[in-house]
Amino acid sequence: xxxxxxxxxxxxxxxxxxxxxxxxxxxxxxxxxxxxxxxxxxxxxxxxxxxxxxxxxxxxxxxxxxxxxxxxxxxxxxxxxxxxxxxxxxxxxxxxxxxxxxxxxxxxxxxxxxxxxxxxxxxxxxxxxxxxxxxxxxxxxxxxxxxxxxxxxxxxxxxxxxxxxxxxxxxxxxxxxxxxxxxxxxxxxxxxxxxxxxxxxxxxxxxxxxxxxxxxxxxxxxxxxxxxxxxxxxxxxxxxxxxxxxxxxxxxxxxxxxxxxxxxxxxxxxxxxx
Amino acid sequence: xxxxxxxxxxxxxxxxxxxxxxxxxxxxxxxxxxxxxxxxxxxxxxxxxxxxxxxxxxxxxxxxxxxxxxxxxxxxxxxxxxxxxxxxxxxxxxxxxxxxxxxxxxxxxxxxxxxxxxxxxxxxxxxxxxxxxxxxxxxxxxxxxxxxxxxxxxxxxxxxxxxxxxxxxxxxxxxxxxxxxxxxxxxxxxxxxxxxxxxxxxxxxxxxxxxxxxxxxxxxxxxxxxxxxxxxxxxxxxxxxxxxxxxxxxxxxxxxxxxxxxxxxxxxxxxxxxxxxxxxxxxxxxxxxxxxxxxxxxxxxxxxxxxxxxxxxxxxxxxxxxxxxxxxxxxxxxxxxxxxxxxxxxxxxxxxxxxxxxxxxxxxxxxxxxxxxxxxxxxxxxxxxxxxxxxxxxxxxxxxxxxxxxxxxxxxxxxxxxxxxxxxxxxxxxxxxxxxxxxxxxxxxxxxxxxxxxxxxxxxxxxxxxxxxxxxxxxxxxxxxxxxxxxxxxxxxxxxxxxxxxxxxxxxxxxxxxxxxxxxxxxxxxxxxxxxxxxxxxx
Numbered sequence: 001x002x003x004x005x006x007x008x009x010x011x012x013x014x015x016x017x018x019x020x021x022x023x024x025x026x027x028x029x030x031x032x033x034x035x036x037x038x039x040x041x042x043x044x045x046x047x048x049x050x051x052x053x054x055x056x057x058x059x060x061x062x063x064x065x066x067x068x069x070x071x072x073x074x075x076x077x078x079x080x081x082x083x084x085x086x087x088x089x090x091x092x093x094x095x096x097x098x099x100x101x102x103x104x105x106x107x108x109x110x111x112x113x114x115x116x117x118x119x120x121x122x123x124x125x126x127x128x129x130x131x132x133x134x135x136x137x138x139x140x141x142x143x144x145x146x147x148x149x150x151x152x153x154x155x156x157x158x159x160x161x162x163x164x165x166x167x168x169x170x171x172x173x174x175x176x177x178x179x180x181x182x183x184x185x186x187x188x189x190x191x192x193x194x195x196x197x198x199x200x201x202x203x204x205x206x207x208x209x210x211x212x213x214x215x216x217x218x219x220x221x222x223x224x225x226x227x228x229x230x231x232x233x234x235x236x237x238x239x240x241x242x243x244x245x246x247x248x249x250x251x252x253x254x255x256x257x258x259x260x261x262x263x264x265x266x267x268x269x270x271x272x273x274x
Numbered sequence: 275x276x277x278x279x280x281x282x283x284x285x286x287x288x289x290x291x292x293x294x295x296x297x298x299x300x301x302x303x304x305x306x307x308x309x310x311x312x313x314x315x316x317x318x319x320x321x322x323x324x325x326x327x328x329x330x331x332x333x334x335x336x337x338x339x340x341x342x343x344x345x346x347x348x349x350x351x352x353x354x355x356x357x358x359x360x361x362x363x364x365x366x367x368x369x370x371x372x373x374x375x376x377x378x379x380x381x382x383x384x385x386x387x388x389x390x391x392x393x394x395x396x397x398x399x400x401x402x403x404x405x406x407x408x409x410x411x412x413x414x415x416x417x418x419x420x421x422x423x424x425x426x427x428x429x430x431x432x433x434x435x436x437x438x439x440x441x442x443x444x445x446x447x448x449x450x451x452x453x454x455x456x457x458x459x460x461x462x463x464x465x466x467x468x469x470x471x472x473x474x475x476x477x478x479x480x481x482x483x484x485x486x487x488x489x490x491x492x493x494x495x496x497x498x499x500x501x502x503x504x505x506x507x508x509x510x511x512x513x514x515x516x517x518x519x520x521x522x523x524x525x526x527x528x529x530x531x532x533x534x535x536x537x538x539x540x541x542x543x544x545x546x547x548x549x550x551x552x553x554x555x556x557x558x559x560x561x562x563x564x565x566x567x568x569x570x571x572x573x574x575x576x577x578x579x580x581x582x583x584x585x586x587x588x589x590x591x592x593x594x595x596x597x598x599x600x601x602x603x604x605x606x607x608x609x610x611x612x613x614x615x616x617x618x619x620x621x622x623x624x625x626x627x628x629x630x631x632x633x634x635x636x637x638x639x640x641x642x643x644x645x646x647x648x649x650x651x652x653x654x655x656x657x658x659x660x661x662x663x664x665x666x667x668x669x670x671x672x673x674x675x676x677x678x679x680x681x682x683x684x685x686x687x688x689x690x691x692x693x694x695x696x697x698x699x700x701x702x703x704x705x706x707x708x709x710x711x712x713x714x715x716x717x718x719x720x721x722x723x724x725x726x727x728x729x730x731x732x733x734x735x736x737x738x739x740x741x742x743x744x745x746x747x748x749x750x751x752x753x754x755x756x757x758x759x760x761x762x763x764x765x766x767x768x769x770x771x772x773x774x775x776x777x778x779x780x781x782x783x784x785x786x787x788x789x790x791x792x793x794x795x796x797x798x799x800x801x802x803x804x805x806x807x808x809x810x811x812x813x
Binding site: 168170173176177186189190 | 608611612635638642643645646647652653654655656664668
């Protein structure tokens with residue numbers, strides 16, 4: 001583990017990715033404590049203030065401090081994206097590994113179903129699910145998890161197929177091990193590395209998807225300080241005070257870039273061939 | 275005899291995170307025109323590094339010192355453009371595996387003609403005609419057709435002939451052969467060797483023949499050099515080195531070569547006993563009928579792995595199964611362990627087993643399999659302790675312990691230290707890993723162990739110690755073995771009877787004592803003829 005960490009730091013993408021993601025996690029944990037103002041306190045006299053010494057990133061249409069709102073919103077945005085990706089990955093990894101283990105007709109049936117689901121764009125899929133389940137953060141998380149599952153299943157299956165052919169799986173079958181043991185203990189540990197890489201890259205997509213859902217009014221609801229929602233609300237005032245839309249957009253972009261770089265670094269480190 | 279290739283005091287180091295690792299240490303070799311220098315060494319000894327050093331194709335991390343000269347040309351000082359002109363033109367190379375050294379997306383003729391066009395300045399038409407002549411020269415029956423074929427449309431032996439034709443095409447001064455027959459079947463390898471000897475005599479090229487197989491080198495080489503951990507420990511005329519090896523490592527290597535006249539097993543199974551396993555007309559077919567084909571009423575193509583194989587194994591008997599790759603040896607092993615569905619009769623200890631469904635706990639406990647590559651048969655994410663604990667947990671006898679004590683005993687049984695229980699497979703050498711696989715198979719105290727080419731991925735000296743361990747375990751436990759191998763010399767050392775398989779059929783079942791005279795089938799006889807006779811030491 002420490003070896004992986006050290007090798008991560010040696011590659012530029014890995015080091016930068018670790019730095020950005022580390023900062024983001026710090027904000028997630030300490031954000032509300034660091035915030036100079038209450039994110040929901042309205043101040044009618046301080047509306048539309050540009051960035052200044054008093055309000056570092058300016059204020060919004062209700063006079064709320066944007067920096068405080070961003071620091072508070074990190075929790076909602078990043079943590080929910082992580083949970084959504086984690087759920088989607090877990091489900092996808094299980095489906096993919098089981099499908100590769102079963103092989104033959106069962107594999108065909110599972111993968112064609114996955115293909116059918118995959119043919120619907122993930123945003124459309126998420127919109128559909130949120131519309132069916134109703135508007136809320138939790139439903140958005142579920143929607144993103146479900147939208148991510150087919151892709152993860154496909155990635156996992158391709159790796160698991162190679163693992164399935166390895167003799168240690170044959171040995172386990174010849175030994176009379178149960179299917180559960182073979183999938184959990186023999187196959188899954190060996191497909192974990194590429195899954196982790198895929199997962200980190202997908203966190204970035206989840207953040208954007210989640211922000212998009214909130215932007216469309218289907219994720220977090222006002223007055224939450226979720227970043228996508230902040231962008232949506234600031235849209236009307238874009239010409240008047242562009243910083244209102246700029247800061248949350250930059251925050252989403254930074255998270256996306258950070259996780260993407262981390263994923264790139266991890267892929268190089270975990271792949272012994274490079 | 276003029277010296278063609280001259281290597282003097284050549285050192286090669288690779289940079290690693292922990293410092294430099296020496297790959298070649300003060301290697302001094304010279305090859306004259308018309309001479310074949312056999313370079314013998316085990317895996318990791320630096321044979322292939324030397325080949326790439328001569329070809330001037332080394333990774334960035336390489337640091338070198340010393341000299342490599344081709345006639346009067348200093349190869350180390352040569353510019354990339356000069357090297358480009360030398361490679362293929364003045365130095366040719368033949369690789370181990372023709373299926374990976376040929377580009378699968380280009381016709382064979384294109385790959386051969388390209389060399390001729392580039393190095394001899396022929397036009398496309400001339401090159402194509404010359405290529406056909408070359409293919410005819412290397413003994414391919416239909417050269418014009420072969421030129422148009424893709425690599426997957428030719429057999430392994432045919433492909434290797436094309437690679438050899440390419441190497442000889444520009445009449446180079448020196449050719450490096452890197453284990454050119456290792457990936458081929460015994461009989462094909464034998465034919466390739468004959469071709470090599472013929473071309474060698476005809477062209478008078480200086481050849482460096484790299485191999486791990488001592489017997490083979492003694493057949494083709496005029497001089498031999500033995501390499502061990504990057505250092506040439508001994509070199510001289512073949513007859514002299516093999517008859518009176520002066521270096522301790524060479525002696526050990528020669529002693530480890532399997533010799534059919536040196537039996538390792540003294541026990542004989544009781545012929546009157548009830549057979550442990552009876553296989554009757556067992557067939558295996560691969561390929562399932564595609565759903566669409568079934569819908570359209572089309573016949574699905576089925577590939578036959580085994581055709582009505584019948585044999586029986588006595589308790590405590592070692593039955594050798596030999597045959598070339600694709601002859602169905604491993605298919606039979608997989609059928610017996612429930613990894614392949616099969617048709618036909620199988621009786622274990624008198625109990626009929628109709629299919630995979632009948633293979634219950636008792637059967638799984640009594641029949642164990644050891645695979646060829648320990649790298650892939652041991653889960654890289656599990657510690658040795660965890661790997662060995664599974665068969666104990668599944669099949670341990672009531673009195674038998676399950677904990678660290680029992681795992682330590684298993685390791686000691688295969689002569690590994692108890693402390694290995696906490697290691698991961700990648701921390702062990704190839705031979706040690708195979709011992710762990712053997713320990714796992716013996717954990718359930720089986721009555722039949724199927725050994726599927728278990729020593730073919732190992733070096734000769736390691737192979738000898740693994741075989742000795744197996745013989746010892748057999749003597750102690752009275753286990754019956756189904757010993758699958760392509761090495762006829764090896765199996766004649768340990769087996770009681772030998773079953774010969776050819777293209778899915780069992781063609782002959784013969785008592786080892788009756789060999790070689792007792793072989794009646796033509797294929798068995800050609801197999802016996804093709805196996806290079808081991809070079810005999812002074813003893």
